[in-house]
Amino acid sequence: MSEQITLAKGLNAGLRKAMEGDPKVLVMGEDVGKLGGVFRITDGLQKDFGEDRVIDSPLAESGIVGTAVGLALRGYRPVVEIQFDGFVYPAYDQIVCQVAKMHYRSKGRSPMPMVIRIPFGGGIGAVEHHSESPEAQFAHTPGLKVVACSNPVDGYWMIQQAIACDDPVIFLEPKRQYHADKVLLDESISPDPLFSSRVVRRGEHATLLAYGPTVKTALAAADAAAVEGKSLEVIDLRTLSPLDMGPVLDSVRRTGRAVVAHEAHVNLGLGAELAARITEECFYSLEAPVLRVGGFDTPYPASRIEEEFLPDLDRVLDAVDRSLDY
Amino acid sequence: MHVSHHGFGPDLVEVFGPSQTDGGPELVQLLTPEGERTHHPEFDRDFSAEELRGFYRDMVLTRRIDTEATALQRHGELGIWAQLLGQEAAQIGAGRALRPQDHVFPTYREHGVAWCRGVDPLALLGLFRGVDHGSWDPAEFGFGLYTIVIGAQALHATGYAMGMQRDGVVGTGDPERDAAVVAHFGDGASSQGDVNEAFIFAASYQAPVVFFCQNNQWAISEPIERQSRIPLYQRALGFGFPGVRVDGNDVLATYAVTQAALQRARDGQGPTLVEAYTYRMGAHTTTDDPTRYRLSDDVERWKLKDPISRLEVYMRRNGLADAELVDAVKEEADELGHRLREGCKAMPDPRALDMFDHVYAEETEELRVQREGYAAYLATFEEAGR
Ligand SMILES: Cc1ncc(C[n+]2csc(CCOP(=O)(O)OP(=O)(O)O)c2C)c(N)n1
Numbered sequence: 085m086s087e088q089i090t091l092a093k094g095l096n097a098g099l100r101k102a103m104e105g106d107p108k109v110l111v112m113g114e115d116v117g118k119l120g121g122v123f124r125i126t127d128g129l130q131k132d133f134g135e136d137r138v139i140d141s142p143l144a145e146s147g148i149v150g151t152a153v154g155l156a157l158r159g160y161r162p163v164v165e166i167q168f169d170g171f172v173y174p175a176y177d178q179i180v181c182q183v184a185k186m187h188y189r190s191k192g193r194s195p196m197p198m199v200i201r202i203p204f205g206g207g208i209g210a211v212e213h214h215s216e217s218p219e220a221q222f223a224h225t226p227g228l229k230v231v232a233c234s235n236p237v238d239g240y241w242m243i244q245q246a247i248a249c250d251d252p253v254i255f256l257e258p259k260r261q262y263h264a265d266k267v268l269l270d271e272s273i274s275p276d277p278l279f280s281s282r283v284v285r286r287g288e289h290a291t292l293l294a295y296g297p298t299v300k301t302a303l304a305a306a307d308a309a310a311v312e313g314k315s316l317e318v319i320d321l322r323t324l325s326p327l328d329m330g331p332v333l334d335s336v337r338r339t340g341r342a343v344v345a346h347e348a349h350v351n352l353g354l355g356a357e358l359a360a361r362i363t364e365e366c367f368y369s370l371e372a373p374v375l376r377v378g379g380f381d382t383p384y385p386a387s388r389i390e391e392e393f394l395p396d397l398d399r400v401l402d403a404v405d406r407s408l409d410y
Numbered sequence: 411m412h413v414s415h416h417g418f419g420p421d422l423v424e425v426f427g428p429s430q431t432d433g434g435p436e437l438v439q440l441l442t443p444e445g446e447r448t449h450h451p452e453f454d455r456d457f458s459a460e461e462l463r464g465f466y467r468d469m470v471l472t473r474r475i476d477t478e479a480t481a482l483q484r485h486g487e488l489g490i491w492a493q494l495l496g497q498e499a500a501q502i503g504a505g506r507a508l509r510p511q512d513h514v515f516p517t518y519r520e521h522g523v524a525w526c527r528g529v530d531p532l533a534l535l536g537l538f539r540g541v542d543h544g545s546w547d548p549a550e551f552g553f554g555l556y557t558i559v560i561g562a563q564a565l566h567a568t569g570y571a572m573g574m575q576r577d578g579v580v581g582t583g584d585p586e587r588d589a590a591v592v593a594h595f596g597d598g599a600s601s602q603g604d605v606n607e608a609f610i611f612a613a614s615y616q617a618p619v620v621f622f623c624q625n626n627q628w629a630i631s632e633p634i635e636r637q638s639r640i641p642l643y644q645r646a647l648g649f650g651f652p653g654v655r656v657d658g659n660d661v662l663a664t665y666a667v668t669q670a671a672l673q674r675a676r677d678g679q680g681p682t683l684v685e686a687y688t689y690r691m692g693a694h695t696t697t698d699d700p701t702r703y704r705l706s707d708d709v710e711r712w713k714l715k716d717p718i719s720r721l722e723v724y725m726r727r728n729g730l731a732d733a734e735l736v737d738a739v740k741e742e743a744d745e746l747g748h749r750l751r752e753g754c755k756a757m758p759d760p761r762a763l764d765m766f767d768h769v770y771a772e773e774t775e776e777l778r779v780q781r782e783g784y785a786a787y788l789a790t791f792e793e794a795g796r
Contacts, residue, residue: 142607150564150566151565151572153565154567154570155570157566158570178604181559187770190547191768194549
């Protein structure tokens with residue numbers, strides 16, 4: 085395949101590929117069948133794979149994840165869709181107490197090859213509970229792996245890799261980018277490993293760390309900074325647990341400065357972990373403290389002011405300036 | 411019948427009466443507390459002498475596992491133990507109704523069912539001693555790991571049953587092949603969302619799962635009245651599948667009802683809720699003090715319904731058991747008790763570095779580094795001690 089695709093299309097094609105390749109792969113969730121999901125990510129899958137493999141579930145998140153646990157114990161590889169980030173909490177117990185621990189409790193006898201897809205993040209003007217960034221809550225849970233895709237090509241490959249992974253993967257999809265940009269998918273170019281971060285723009289003066297929806301913001305910030313003669317390196321983390329620190333540390337050792345941008349609340353978020361690890365590993369290379377730009381420590385606000393809450397180009401650039409001023 | 415003045419229909423307490431200590435007229439029973447064989451139009455069946463002796467042996471040995479573990483806890487060998495005293499018939503009846511290809515999702519109290527599945531009782535102690543989280547292979551025994559979070563396993567059971575449907579092992583008519591799942595839980599668990607969601611999923615997909623609720627009247631100190639205003643088995647109807655209340659102290663009835671429910675499931679006719687009406691003779695766990703909330707009168711009344719003595723009376727009266735059998739089983743129980751005592755004390759503690767094992771199927775670099783760091787740290791003590 086070599087064509088221009090959106091993130092939605094990439095994910096859909098990736099799911100389809102995985103289902104074709106392994107009859108044990110099941111898709112389940114609310115509205116994933118006939119409707120193709122509220123974001124149409126599972127569009128057409130039920131028509132092609134049938135109701136036994138693309139399962140429209142009752143409206144019960146704990147039920148969806150809990151039955152997926154049973155299906156995984158029976159040898160299936162369920163791919164579960166949580167309709168929106170803010171609705172994952174009814175399933176939180178099943179995810180952190182059961183999904184995350186089953187392999188450990190059973191001494192490796194009961195693996196949980198499950199993918200929990202969560203459209204996450206804001207910027208779509210939604211009512212409350214439709215714009216959350218719950219990644220730190222899952223990244224803080226041993227036994228889970230957490231990844232976030234940021235573009236159509238990664239969406240295509242990462243979903244397949246997550247499904248092939250024998251560990252449970254929380255798969256975060258930046259919902260505001262589902263239908264935003266088209267990118268060329270050239271299948272002859274082989275993908276990066278799932279649990280790896282990637283330098284998406286080279287630069288010298290500071291390192292921007294981002295994932296999911298903020299990668300686009302970070303790249304825009306780097307463009308804007310370049311106009312002023314500041315050269316920023318941008319890293320798409322892609323994997324949040326485990327973190328792939330190699331490229332991050334290499335970069336910060338060169339630039340001496342790091343700014344983390346995420347939509348989640350700053351307090352105790354991924355940025356805090358990154359700041360701690362960077363400080364531990366490259367203290368003597370640092371010219372400035374690691375700075376964080378993110379959602380404020382408020383509940384996600386009403387959508388008319390969400391642009392104020394979300395880390396935008398200006399706030400990222402402001403943090404870069406503060407870092408450069410040290 | 412009193413009709414509520416709100417016009418919403420009958421008052422439930424009027425309809426069902428207050429808590430029924432005898433289980434009410436719906437109770438399926440094949441053996442009275444006095445050891446009389448009774449008959450039931452729907453669930454009756456014949457039992458061979460061999461089956462009856464098997465039930466007796468299973469119940470006596472299960473009780474011994476329980477009393478032995480309780481004693482081990484008192485001696486500080488176990489951190490805690492969830493006792494099943496009085497629930498032997500409910501568990502053996504349900505456990506013996508299973509076929510090898512069936513699969514069980516237990517709570518933390520299904521020691522008798524574990525026994526029926528062939529899990530070494532010593533393995534059950536590991537969790538309570540704190541050496542592991544369960545060391546048996548669920549796939550090998552068709553018996554899942556104990557689940558501490560109340561009700562979570564009801565969903566796992568339902569999902570597993572959905573997997574059986576997809577594997578084509580339901581409703582084929584081949585008794586060697588058709589399979590079903592049992593989800594165990596308590597009366598308190600019936601209030602949990604997960605159990606209710608499991609009912610909905612199972613009904614919606616007609617999954618081959620038997621929901622087996624041991625209504626032992628208490629969820630720690632909370633009485634059944636705090637969980638339900640109607641008899642629990644009647645809830646099933648609201649979810650769209652049958653429910654039945656069986657005398658959980660009657661191993662014959664429990665066996666017959668569970669077997670029928672399992673067969674229904676294996677045949678592809680969907681879920682059933684079995685409410686085994688019983689009583690928790692012991693404390694909730696060894697940390698509990700039931701004298702704070704429970705009436706000793708109730709305990710005395712339920713002692714008269716003891717599941718083991720009622721079967722023994724029936725068997726002795728009908729020449730199916732004699733002193734020889736009783737002695738032989740007792741001897742076996744003593745041997746088991748001895749093995750559990752010695753085996754429990756001999757269980758090695760896990761090594762500190764074991765905690766890093768099996769967090770992931772594909773281990774992460776982060777965790778590997780943490781393990782190595784801790785190993786190096788531990789090694790400094792060994793060096794210092796030299
Ligand atoms: C979700 C959850 N809440 C609370 C507890 C603590 N707890 C352990 S057992 C128990 C009572 C359970 O009662 P029931 O379901 O009737 O089962 P029983 O122990 O009586 O067999 C409670 C509250 C728990 N383990 N899980």
